[in-house]
Structures are given as C-alpha cells and as structure tokens.
Amino acid sequence: MSPRSTVAEARRTRARIIDRSVALASVDGLEGLTIGRLAGDLGLSKAGVLGHFGTKEALQLATLERASALFTALVWDPASAVEPGLRRLRAVCQNWIDYLDHAREVFPGGCLFTTASVEFDAHDGPVRRNVARLLMVWRRRLAGEVRLAVEAGELPADTDPEQVVHELTGIYLALNQALQLLRDPLAATRTRRALDRLLPVLAR
Amino acid sequence: MSPRSTVAEARRTRARIIDRSVALASVDGLEGLTIGRLAGDLGLSKAGVLGHFGTKEALQLATLERASALFTALVWDPASAVEPGLRRLRAVCQNWIDYLDHAREVFPGGCLFTTASVEFDAHDGPVRRNVARLLMVWRRRLAGEVRLAVEAGELPADTDPEQVVHELTGIYLALNQALQLLRDPLAATRTRRALDRLLPVLAR
DNA sequence: CCTACCGATCGGTAGG
C-alpha cells in the first residue's frame, strides 16, 4: 500500500497547478494568468495555490520552466537519435511544426513562448529575462545543428547559421499566427514550402 | 472648468486619449490597457475617458483603428507614388522595416498588431475579428503588389503571391522579436538579407 | 468632463 506522504502529495498538487497554469497562460498569457482562476479550476483556495510559489512572478517562472521542459521533450529529444547534419536539422524543424500544430492539449492557445515574448518584450524583470534566455538557448542549439549540416557538406560552406536561425524563427512565428489567429488550413503546407526554400536548396 | 466643452474640444480630447492609448497598448497590450492608467496619464477622470467610448472594448477598437491609420500612413502611403511592380513592393517592404525599427515614438513597445494578434488569438470577439481583418487586408494588398511584379515580369511567372506574403509576414514577426525582445543590433540587416533571398532572386 | 460611488476581482497575508 502507498503510505500517505504529505510531501509527495504537495509535489503532485504543485505539478497539477503548473500544468493547468501552462494551459491557461497559453490562452491568456503569463500576465493574464490569475491565481483566482487557477484556484477555481483546480478546486483549491487562492492561498492554497499561492502557497506553492509565494508570488505570482514565481508562478510565472515555474510555468515557463515547465513549458520549456515540454518543448524540449517534444522538439529536441525525439531528434537526438537522428544522425547529425541536415537530417537531424530537418527532424527538429518537423517536430517544431508538430509542436505548434498538434500540441493543442498542452498549449491550447498556441506557443507560450511566442505569447510571453510579446507580452514581456517591453517590461524588464525576471520573466522577460527568462523568456529571452530560453529563446537564445534554442537559437544557439539550432545554429549548432545548422553548423553540423554545413560541416557535413549538406549546406553550402558560406551558410551563415545565425541568419538561417533568424529566418527559421520567422517561419515559426508566421506558422503560429496562421494557425492561431488566421486559422489558415494551408499554414503547415506554407511552412514546409518555406523550409524547403530555406534549407535544402543546395543539398540536392 | 470646462464641463461644457465645444464639440471640437471634445474631439481633440478624444484624439489625445486615443494617441496615448496606442502608445500604452503597444507596451502593455490592448488588454493590459486600463482606463485608470490612461486617465492618470492625461490628467482626466476615469469617467471622462470612458465617456468618449462607452466601454473598454470600444476604446480597444478605436485604438486599433488609429494604429491602422498610422500604419497606412507610414507603410502604404509613401509607396503609392512608386511605379507598380518590384520597385513598389520593395518600397513597401523597406517602409515596413522602418515602421518596426524607427516608429518608437508612436509604438514604444513595438508593433501593436503583433501584440494584439497574440493577445486575442485565443479569444473570440470584435477585437480579435478586427485584428484578423486588418492583417488580412494588408496580406491581400501585399499579394496584389507581388502579383503586379509578376505581371511586370520582375518575378517568376510561377510565383505564389500568397506564399510570398506568408513568408514576408514571418520576416516581419522575426524582426519585431529581434528588435523588442532580443535587442539584436543585427536585426535590420538580417531582415534585409532575408528579403533579398525571398524577393529579387529571379529578378536579375 | 467632473465627483462619488458600485460590485467584482486582483495579488498577497495572518493564522491555524
């Protein structure tokens, strides 16, 4: 039988709160998130929710951390088994499309990082810094994949990895907008076409 | 003092409110906007502000309308004198860069439409519909410019105007993020490089 | 365009 553990139960409650918070923040943003709404959704008191974090800002940071773990699990991890080079880069790109297109259960309002980056880009503070840091981490990692593809001779030697990463960013921001705001049924197709134009042009 | 203002004075006050509202919404979003903050900034009472619009939603719509007029004046109007075709398309694209890069006075927190599109993409209602409508209007107009360039033989005959417009959207979303969140000094350069890759490739 | 006010909700605290 499972012995009653207050600590373990508290951890599970905390995880429940954060999962719900990720979903709510995906829809309403990290600022639009409220303790009261979260408490209501989970059948907890506001103090019961806030007690796990102390402040709303700490909750926002925990939410961001959880979303980042989900992103890594959906986009990076499945690609780590693929051989380095253009194939792995394209695997990451495809996972990224799927993350935006099919991860509706976890992120019902679309990419949380896109929402947060727009919400906080004009407000200094720990949340803004963490959003920017996460985006930079992924940009660097993506640039590394591009570099490996260049070194493997699968992309032209004069490729500028950071330029490619910048353009990839735009492709995914456009996809998120086409999916969430415009509800464009061609969104994924257009994205794949844009990727084909950006990436494998010289790989044939 | 002047409870009985003339109609002209009331109009000027309304314009002052909206201009301030555009600036605030650029930083805090159309939801982050509050009547109280607006009233405080302008030395008015909350009722004095709200009286011009009736509801916060009406204020949001008026703010969106004003921002759209500013966008048209900065991006479309200056290009209307340029001859149709690739030259005019590129003029619009350059004005768009300038709008995002230098219109800090009017939009201190970056592109209001980008902020609003992310804020409202998961919330139905008149604001969401208007944001989507404006983006669609500009997409159609941009596609028209692309089409003119194709007809002038300056872009390949098999160009898909809507695909080009979709990719242009991504380029500008990436620029806004690089400017506002990442404060990347290379943002404008990277944008121009992306445009060169997208547009004039077959125009030589 | 003002004062005065409304109920609701915000983030957060005290104490158990």
Next chain:
DNA sequence: CCTACCGATCGGTAGG
C-alpha cells in the same frame, strides 16, 4: 491546504 481578511484597482454607472 484552509478560512478570513487586507488595500488597491478593475470596468462601469448615476447624476450633474
């Protein structure tokens, strides 16, 4: 993790 509560602020209204 709860109840009970805090001051502040929210959008909005009544009446002048």
